Amino acid sequence: MSDGPGAKAPRWRLDFPIRWDEDHYVTRRELAKFLALGSALLAAATGSVALLGDRFRPRGGPAVRIADAAAIAPGGSLLFRYPTDGDPCILLRLADGRLVAYSQVCTHLSCAVVHEPGSTDLFCPCHHGWFGVADGRPLAGPPRRRLPRILLEERRGAIFAVGVEA
Structure with missing residues:
Protein backbone atom coordinates (compact mmCIF):
# COMPACT_ATOMS: atom_id res chain seq x y z
CA MET A 1 0.00 0.00 0.00
CA SER A 2 1.46 3.25 -1.03
CA ASP A 3 0.22 6.69 -0.16
CA GLY A 4 0.52 7.99 -3.69
CA PRO A 5 -2.11 10.10 -5.46
CA GLY A 6 -4.09 7.18 -6.91
CA ALA A 7 -3.72 4.82 -3.97
CA LYS A 8 -6.62 3.91 -1.76
CA ALA A 9 -6.11 5.12 1.84
CA PRO A 10 -6.12 2.51 4.58
CA ARG A 11 -9.25 2.25 6.75
CA TRP A 12 -7.57 3.67 9.89
CA ARG A 13 -6.56 6.80 7.99
CA LEU A 14 -10.19 7.39 7.06
CA ASP A 15 -11.22 7.01 10.71
CA PHE A 16 -8.42 9.27 11.97
CA PRO A 17 -7.83 11.91 9.30
CA ILE A 18 -4.82 13.72 10.78
CA ARG A 19 -2.84 15.86 8.42
CA TRP A 20 0.62 15.86 9.91
CA ASP A 21 1.79 18.75 7.82
CA GLU A 22 -0.94 20.97 9.30
CA ASP A 23 -0.50 19.74 12.89
CA HIS A 24 0.99 22.31 15.25
CA TYR A 25 3.77 20.92 17.38
CA VAL A 26 4.50 22.20 20.87
CA THR A 27 8.16 22.91 21.43
CA ARG A 28 9.94 21.97 24.64
CA ARG A 29 10.31 25.65 25.47
CA GLU A 30 6.55 26.25 25.12
CA LEU A 31 5.82 23.21 27.28
CA ALA A 32 8.29 24.38 29.95
CA LYS A 33 6.70 27.87 29.96
CA PHE A 34 3.24 26.36 30.28
CA LEU A 35 4.29 24.12 33.17
CA ALA A 36 6.10 26.94 34.99
CA LEU A 37 3.14 29.32 34.62
CA GLY A 38 0.67 26.62 35.67
CA SER A 39 2.76 25.74 38.72
CA ALA A 40 3.07 29.40 39.74
CA LEU A 41 -0.68 29.93 39.42
CA LEU A 42 -1.40 26.77 41.42
CA ALA A 43 1.02 27.85 44.18
CA ALA A 44 -0.54 31.33 44.32
CA ALA A 45 -4.06 29.88 44.48
CA THR A 46 -3.06 27.47 47.26
CA GLY A 47 -1.47 30.27 49.29
CA SER A 48 -4.45 32.55 48.91
CA VAL A 49 -6.89 29.80 49.91
CA ALA A 50 -4.76 29.06 52.99
CA LEU A 51 -4.68 32.73 54.01
CA LEU A 52 -8.35 33.36 53.35
CA GLY A 53 -9.40 30.09 54.97
CA ASP A 54 -7.58 30.97 58.18
CA ARG A 55 -8.99 34.49 58.18
CA PHE A 56 -12.61 33.42 57.73
CA ARG A 57 -12.54 30.36 59.99
CA PRO A 58 -15.19 30.68 62.66
CA ARG A 59 -13.51 31.02 66.04
CA GLY A 60 -16.53 30.44 68.21
CA GLY A 61 -18.92 27.57 68.29
CA PRO A 62 -22.26 26.87 69.79
CA ALA A 63 -22.48 27.43 73.53
CA VAL A 64 -22.88 24.04 75.20
CA ARG A 65 -23.48 23.64 78.91
CA ILE A 66 -20.92 21.30 80.47
CA ALA A 67 -21.62 21.24 84.21
CA ASP A 68 -22.14 23.32 87.32
CA ALA A 69 -18.97 25.10 88.38
CA ALA A 70 -19.25 23.68 91.92
CA ALA A 71 -19.32 20.09 90.58
CA ILE A 72 -15.58 20.04 89.88
CA ALA A 73 -13.21 20.04 92.85
CA ILE A 90 -11.70 17.08 79.20
CA LEU A 91 -12.49 19.86 81.67
CA LEU A 92 -10.01 20.42 84.54
CA ARG A 93 -10.05 22.56 87.65
CA LEU A 94 -6.47 23.49 88.46
CA ALA A 95 -5.16 23.72 92.01
CA ASP A 96 -5.48 27.53 91.89
CA GLY A 97 -9.20 27.22 91.02
CA ARG A 98 -8.95 28.09 87.31
CA LEU A 99 -10.97 26.04 84.85
CA VAL A 100 -9.33 24.83 81.62
CA ALA A 101 -10.55 22.44 78.95
CA TYR A 102 -8.79 20.64 76.11
CA SER A 103 -9.56 18.20 73.37
CA GLN A 104 -9.04 14.71 74.74
CA VAL A 105 -7.50 13.56 71.43
CA CYS A 106 -3.70 13.28 71.55
CA THR A 107 -1.99 15.29 68.82
CA HIS A 108 0.40 12.42 68.09
CA LEU A 109 -1.80 9.50 67.01
CA SER A 110 -5.27 10.47 68.27
CA CYS A 111 -5.35 8.33 71.42
CA ALA A 112 -7.37 9.58 74.38
CA VAL A 113 -5.45 11.58 76.97
CA VAL A 114 -6.37 11.00 80.62
CA HIS A 115 -6.06 12.94 83.85
CA GLU A 116 -5.34 11.40 87.22
CA PRO A 117 -6.97 13.28 90.14
CA GLY A 118 -4.50 15.69 91.66
CA SER A 119 -2.01 15.35 88.80
CA THR A 120 -0.57 18.42 87.11
CA ASP A 121 -0.31 16.70 83.71
CA LEU A 122 -2.41 14.92 81.11
CA PHE A 123 -1.14 11.51 80.07
CA CYS A 124 -1.47 9.69 76.73
CA PRO A 125 -1.12 5.97 77.52
CA CYS A 126 -0.59 4.87 73.90
CA HIS A 127 2.95 6.23 73.51
CA HIS A 128 3.61 7.74 76.95
CA GLY A 129 3.05 11.36 75.97
CA TRP A 130 2.58 14.05 78.61
CA PHE A 131 0.83 17.41 78.30
CA GLY A 132 0.78 20.30 80.79
CA VAL A 133 -2.66 21.07 82.22
CA ALA A 134 -2.02 24.81 82.42
CA ASP A 135 -1.55 25.33 78.68
CA GLY A 136 -1.87 21.92 76.92
CA ARG A 137 1.69 21.97 75.60
CA PRO A 138 3.57 18.68 75.19
CA LEU A 139 6.01 17.95 78.00
CA ALA A 140 7.37 14.50 77.09
CA GLY A 141 6.96 11.68 74.60
CA PRO A 142 6.30 11.80 70.89
CA PRO A 143 3.62 14.56 70.75
CA ARG A 144 4.99 17.81 69.27
CA ARG A 145 1.83 19.95 69.09
CA ARG A 146 -0.22 21.28 71.98
CA LEU A 147 -3.76 20.06 72.64
CA PRO A 148 -6.53 22.23 71.16
CA ARG A 149 -7.98 24.36 73.95
CA ILE A 150 -11.72 24.60 74.48
CA LEU A 151 -12.87 28.15 75.24
CA LEU A 152 -14.99 28.37 78.38
CA GLU A 153 -17.45 30.82 79.91
CA GLU A 154 -19.04 30.75 83.33
CA ARG A 155 -22.66 31.91 83.41
CA ARG A 156 -24.74 31.92 86.62
CA GLY A 157 -22.76 29.11 88.20
CA ALA A 158 -22.68 26.91 85.09
CA ILE A 159 -19.71 26.24 82.78
CA PHE A 160 -20.25 26.53 79.02
CA ALA A 161 -17.96 25.56 76.15
CA VAL A 162 -18.11 28.34 73.56
CA GLY A 163 -15.34 27.62 71.02
CA VAL A 164 -12.17 25.80 70.09
CA GLU A 165 -8.72 27.38 69.89
CA ALA A 166 -6.43 25.23 67.76
Whole structure:
Protein backbone atom coordinates (compact mmCIF):
# COMPACT_ATOMS: atom_id res chain seq x y z
CA MET A 1 0.00 0.00 0.00
CA SER A 2 1.46 3.25 -1.03
CA ASP A 3 0.22 6.69 -0.16
CA GLY A 4 0.52 7.99 -3.69
CA PRO A 5 -2.11 10.10 -5.46
CA GLY A 6 -4.09 7.18 -6.91
CA ALA A 7 -3.72 4.82 -3.97
CA LYS A 8 -6.62 3.91 -1.76
CA ALA A 9 -6.11 5.12 1.84
CA PRO A 10 -6.12 2.51 4.58
CA ARG A 11 -9.25 2.25 6.75
CA TRP A 12 -7.57 3.67 9.89
CA ARG A 13 -6.56 6.80 7.99
CA LEU A 14 -10.19 7.39 7.06
CA ASP A 15 -11.22 7.01 10.71
CA PHE A 16 -8.42 9.27 11.97
CA PRO A 17 -7.83 11.91 9.30
CA ILE A 18 -4.82 13.72 10.78
CA ARG A 19 -2.84 15.86 8.42
CA TRP A 20 0.62 15.86 9.91
CA ASP A 21 1.79 18.75 7.82
CA GLU A 22 -0.94 20.97 9.30
CA ASP A 23 -0.50 19.74 12.89
CA HIS A 24 0.99 22.31 15.25
CA TYR A 25 3.77 20.92 17.38
CA VAL A 26 4.50 22.20 20.87
CA THR A 27 8.16 22.91 21.43
CA ARG A 28 9.94 21.97 24.64
CA ARG A 29 10.31 25.65 25.47
CA GLU A 30 6.55 26.25 25.12
CA LEU A 31 5.82 23.21 27.28
CA ALA A 32 8.29 24.38 29.95
CA LYS A 33 6.70 27.87 29.96
CA PHE A 34 3.24 26.36 30.28
CA LEU A 35 4.29 24.12 33.17
CA ALA A 36 6.10 26.94 34.99
CA LEU A 37 3.14 29.32 34.62
CA GLY A 38 0.67 26.62 35.67
CA SER A 39 2.76 25.74 38.72
CA ALA A 40 3.07 29.40 39.74
CA LEU A 41 -0.68 29.93 39.42
CA LEU A 42 -1.40 26.77 41.42
CA ALA A 43 1.02 27.85 44.18
CA ALA A 44 -0.54 31.33 44.32
CA ALA A 45 -4.06 29.88 44.48
CA THR A 46 -3.06 27.47 47.26
CA GLY A 47 -1.47 30.27 49.29
CA SER A 48 -4.45 32.55 48.91
CA VAL A 49 -6.89 29.80 49.91
CA ALA A 50 -4.76 29.06 52.99
CA LEU A 51 -4.68 32.73 54.01
CA LEU A 52 -8.35 33.36 53.35
CA GLY A 53 -9.40 30.09 54.97
CA ASP A 54 -7.58 30.97 58.18
CA ARG A 55 -8.99 34.49 58.18
CA PHE A 56 -12.61 33.42 57.73
CA ARG A 57 -12.54 30.36 59.99
CA PRO A 58 -15.19 30.68 62.66
CA ARG A 59 -13.51 31.02 66.04
CA GLY A 60 -16.53 30.44 68.21
CA GLY A 61 -18.92 27.57 68.29
CA PRO A 62 -22.26 26.87 69.79
CA ALA A 63 -22.48 27.43 73.53
CA VAL A 64 -22.88 24.04 75.20
CA ARG A 65 -23.48 23.64 78.91
CA ILE A 66 -20.92 21.30 80.47
CA ALA A 67 -21.62 21.24 84.21
CA ASP A 68 -22.14 23.32 87.32
CA ALA A 69 -18.97 25.10 88.38
CA ALA A 70 -19.25 23.68 91.92
CA ALA A 71 -19.32 20.09 90.58
CA ILE A 72 -15.58 20.04 89.88
CA ALA A 73 -13.21 20.04 92.85
CA PRO A 74 -9.71 21.55 92.60
CA GLY A 75 -7.45 18.97 90.90
CA GLY A 76 -10.48 17.16 89.46
CA SER A 77 -11.64 16.60 85.90
CA LEU A 78 -14.80 15.95 83.91
CA LEU A 79 -15.22 14.45 80.43
CA PHE A 80 -17.59 16.04 77.90
CA ARG A 81 -18.04 16.31 74.14
CA TYR A 82 -17.67 19.51 72.12
CA PRO A 83 -18.48 20.83 69.49
CA THR A 84 -20.05 17.55 68.30
CA ASP A 85 -20.74 14.21 69.95
CA GLY A 86 -17.69 12.83 68.11
CA ASP A 87 -15.22 15.22 69.79
CA PRO A 88 -14.19 14.10 73.30
CA CYS A 89 -12.89 16.80 75.62
CA ILE A 90 -11.70 17.08 79.20
CA LEU A 91 -12.49 19.86 81.67
CA LEU A 92 -10.01 20.42 84.54
CA ARG A 93 -10.05 22.56 87.65
CA LEU A 94 -6.47 23.49 88.46
CA ALA A 95 -5.16 23.72 92.01
CA ASP A 96 -5.48 27.53 91.89
CA GLY A 97 -9.20 27.22 91.02
CA ARG A 98 -8.95 28.09 87.31
CA LEU A 99 -10.97 26.04 84.85
CA VAL A 100 -9.33 24.83 81.62
CA ALA A 101 -10.55 22.44 78.95
CA TYR A 102 -8.79 20.64 76.11
CA SER A 103 -9.56 18.20 73.37
CA GLN A 104 -9.04 14.71 74.74
CA VAL A 105 -7.50 13.56 71.43
CA CYS A 106 -3.70 13.28 71.55
CA THR A 107 -1.99 15.29 68.82
CA HIS A 108 0.40 12.42 68.09
CA LEU A 109 -1.80 9.50 67.01
CA SER A 110 -5.27 10.47 68.27
CA CYS A 111 -5.35 8.33 71.42
CA ALA A 112 -7.37 9.58 74.38
CA VAL A 113 -5.45 11.58 76.97
CA VAL A 114 -6.37 11.00 80.62
CA HIS A 115 -6.06 12.94 83.85
CA GLU A 116 -5.34 11.40 87.22
CA PRO A 117 -6.97 13.28 90.14
CA GLY A 118 -4.50 15.69 91.66
CA SER A 119 -2.01 15.35 88.80
CA THR A 120 -0.57 18.42 87.11
CA ASP A 121 -0.31 16.70 83.71
CA LEU A 122 -2.41 14.92 81.11
CA PHE A 123 -1.14 11.51 80.07
CA CYS A 124 -1.47 9.69 76.73
CA PRO A 125 -1.12 5.97 77.52
CA CYS A 126 -0.59 4.87 73.90
CA HIS A 127 2.95 6.23 73.51
CA HIS A 128 3.61 7.74 76.95
CA GLY A 129 3.05 11.36 75.97
CA TRP A 130 2.58 14.05 78.61
CA PHE A 131 0.83 17.41 78.30
CA GLY A 132 0.78 20.30 80.79
CA VAL A 133 -2.66 21.07 82.22
CA ALA A 134 -2.02 24.81 82.42
CA ASP A 135 -1.55 25.33 78.68
CA GLY A 136 -1.87 21.92 76.92
CA ARG A 137 1.69 21.97 75.60
CA PRO A 138 3.57 18.68 75.19
CA LEU A 139 6.01 17.95 78.00
CA ALA A 140 7.37 14.50 77.09
CA GLY A 141 6.96 11.68 74.60
CA PRO A 142 6.30 11.80 70.89
CA PRO A 143 3.62 14.56 70.75
CA ARG A 144 4.99 17.81 69.27
CA ARG A 145 1.83 19.95 69.09
CA ARG A 146 -0.22 21.28 71.98
CA LEU A 147 -3.76 20.06 72.64
CA PRO A 148 -6.53 22.23 71.16
CA ARG A 149 -7.98 24.36 73.95
CA ILE A 150 -11.72 24.60 74.48
CA LEU A 151 -12.87 28.15 75.24
CA LEU A 152 -14.99 28.37 78.38
CA GLU A 153 -17.45 30.82 79.91
CA GLU A 154 -19.04 30.75 83.33
CA ARG A 155 -22.66 31.91 83.41
CA ARG A 156 -24.74 31.92 86.62
CA GLY A 157 -22.76 29.11 88.20
CA ALA A 158 -22.68 26.91 85.09
CA ILE A 159 -19.71 26.24 82.78
CA PHE A 160 -20.25 26.53 79.02
CA ALA A 161 -17.96 25.56 76.15
CA VAL A 162 -18.11 28.34 73.56
CA GLY A 163 -15.34 27.62 71.02
CA VAL A 164 -12.17 25.80 70.09
CA GLU A 165 -8.72 27.38 69.89
CA ALA A 166 -6.43 25.23 67.76
